[in-house]
Amino acid sequence: MGDVNERTKQFFKELVKILQPPENLDIQEWADLYRILPKEGAAESGKWVTARTPYMIEIFKCMTDIDTESITMMTGAQIGKTELLLNILGRYMHIDPCPILMVQPTVDDARAFSQERVAPMIRDTKVLRKIVINDTVQQKSFYGGYVRFVGSNSPSGLASRPIRITLLDEVDRFPVSSGAEGSPVELAEKRTTTFINKKKIRTSTPTIANKSAIERLMNESTYEEWSLPCPHCGEYTPLEFENLKWENNDPKTAKFMCPACGALSTEAQWKSKKQLNGKWIARFPERIKNRGFHMNSLASPWRTWESIVEEFLKVKDNPQEKKVFWNTVLGKPWVLHLSGAIEYRRLFDRKKSYEHDNLPKDIKIITAGVDVQDDRLEVEVVGWCNKYKSYGLIYKKFFGNPGDEKVWNELDQFLLQKFKMEDGREEVIRTTCIDSGGHHTSAVYKFCMARQWRNVYAIKGVGGEGKKPIIGISHLEKEGSDNVDLLLIGVNSIKDMVCSALKAETDEDNGYCEFPLRLEYGYDITYFKGVTSEVKTVDETIRGDKIIWKVIKGRRNEPFDLRVYALAAVLLIPINLNSGVEESPEQLAICEVPNIEITQNIGG
Structure with a gap:
């Protein structure tokens, strides 16, 4: 009889654990407590540590901020963007379950993301493994919600059930229209209309200036840039590539020039506190409903400034390769002014x-x-x-x-x-x-x-x-x-x-x-504005790219x-x-x- 009572007590203890609401953690707290990085797909496997990428802290906070509805991230490569998205997904699955939509550029991309990134996260993160009750490539269901994986080229996947959280990844690779239904971004985000506590998350490496979807979304946001204090004067400045200086085409001499005091300092000096003293500086802080974050590879813990300069020197004379560098390393839209605008x-x-x-x-x-x-x-x-x-x-x-x-x-x-x-x-x-x-x-x-x-x-x-x-x-x-x-x-x-x-x-x-x-x-002065008014650019036509000259707006x-x-x-x-x-x-x-x-x- 005693054994039965013990088994009954144990049963109710386990039941209470299941029925007890999880801790009210924000994304950073959840990731630092629970997230395990799998060996496949992660630059560094093992326990997640947000302090390794301090620029994510504010982004994680605003994801659960009631004043913020949309979050836009225009990024370079190797800044941990995919792991950031997975942390968001894992936290909501565990702490605040709801209907979630993950949109990738194509159906094949969606399937690959589900199989190669999300499935290993669930497998290696114990609290997620326990709650998933139906696990397929297209959808993973859990107590209180589900996450569905669709391609932006699938109108049916974008326009059905109500969704509270939308995660749109690589939006610059989305088609202009999903079938005949219109913009994939708008189709997906319309599904959040019925939720007061909706979150719309968009990320992408940018492509062509004035044609980039992520650039347009960023321009509607707070447009925040990751900034560090100058080791000499303490003034905060964004990590802009144009302030990276080097001598005699030698990447080893790379230093960052403070635009406030003009001092040149090494990467080790700028990152002496592992960027924990960094902060986001917003161009439009009043747009708190639409937060936007620009991140480039200069902040990455997995890239050195020396390697970035070395890559630039290799591609600077090749327009196509330089465009890839601009997009994927600097996280900036490529301006197709082939001749370069002249300073009048x-x-x-x-x-x-x-x-x-x-x-x-x-x-x-x-x-x-x-x-x-x-x-x-x-x-x-x-x-x-x-x-x-x-x-x-x-x-x-x-x-x-x-x-x-x-x-x-x-x-x-x-x-x-x-x-x-x-x-x-x-x-x-x-x-x-x-x-x-x-x-x-x-x-x-x-x-x-x-x-x-x-x-x-x-x-x-x-x-x-x-x-x-x-x-x-x-x-x-x-x-x-x-x-x-x-x-x-x-x-x-x-x-x-x-x-x-x-x-x-x-x-x-x-x-x-x-x-x-x-x-x-x-x-x-009007003459000089006029004589410098045209720039050489590329126009994308159905017959391919065409080099043309365009007049700068307003001249x-x-x-x-x-x-x-x-x-x-x-x-x-x-x-x-x-x-x-x-x-x-x-x-x-x-x-x-x-x-x-x-x-x-x-x-x-």
Whole structure:
């Protein structure tokens, strides 16, 4: 009888343990107490220690904060993001069971995550092993809830039962639309609508700037960056790659520069307290409902700064590999400005004083470019020297309807002016290129046909990579009017040349650009914003990636186009300014623009 009583007592003790609510632990406390890292899939197996990755502490706290509804993480590689997600999943399964949805980019990814990451966690974490009552690849059920694993490419998996916790992993690999149902992110997160205590967790390595889903979600959040105090001044600063400095391409010399005091310190000095003194600094702290965290590999305990610099030096000259580095190591969206945006203030600040009646004697040829707008003509006159060094001479606008002759007569008189050099020479505008696109093509043709003897050309830009700067002349046959000679230019090639020139730092560099100090010559700050207004980028089309030039938002690109036209005009003249051979003024005077013909008539 005694044995029966003992067995009964033991039964009720075990029953009480099962029925007793678990401790009210946050995710960090739960993981440090219960989580065991399996040998397969973990960088370091054994007992989980959050202090190893202190940047996770605040993220774990906000996961159970009643004021926070969504958590976004834009991350690099090797920062422990997958283990972070598993800790979140394990804690809710054990402490606060509910319906949970784990979304991976594809159904196969979801199955693999369930089998290779979640199943070993359950197996090796005793408290989870005890509570799972139905364990399949697609779903793991436990007392009070379940976690379902679906792919973002499966509309049926995203749009069925109510869900309290959504875990969306690698959202930048999600399709734009799940079937015909719409955004996978929105489909999944709509399922949390009925829960007051919902949590929406999104993570991803970013991809292309302005197209990245995780970047968009981050921009709607607090946007917090992991920061450490400077070993010298104590000022907190984010671990940005741009502040990582090294000498002579030697990764071993890598040090981080404090942007506040300028001091350089080693990784060991910055991480002397194992980052336990680090903190998250938010750009938008008021957005407490939507927390966002950016983490890069500089904070990783599994990467050294030396190894990061070494990897960068290997890929820096390969755009595709550099993009992967930017995304996976720095956790940043890749900006497809292949040419790089040019700092206009640098050009504005280096203007020099020179006058039209006393121009530098190294100017050999003067050309002009003209752009036609609906209410004006814009023109730039440029002086060219050896190595295609340039002097901006005049940037001017003639306001009026280009359909009327008045504005064209003003331009004509302007193009006839002479410029005096400091050695006494007088130079005229040798060649002019006028854009024939837009709404006033006929007016351009009429003006140019009457002045072709002065080397005034109507031009048409031909896009695409690999085109020669000067393609040739197309003889257009227009019914009811004289034939038109249309100069075709490879606009991408010439834009490359202009951007290279604008980036030149000293007057010893090929293409170095000079600009006049006097504002009446037209070179105000608006001009410099305009001449640097375009960047080379990649456009993704159904036929593949296409390299194009795009205008930076908020700027006008007429000054950039005019510099392109003025350069095309000097390239027409059969003198190689890069040859180093000094032509006499007499030789320069007799150079004429050749009649470059092409056989294909592209007009109509």
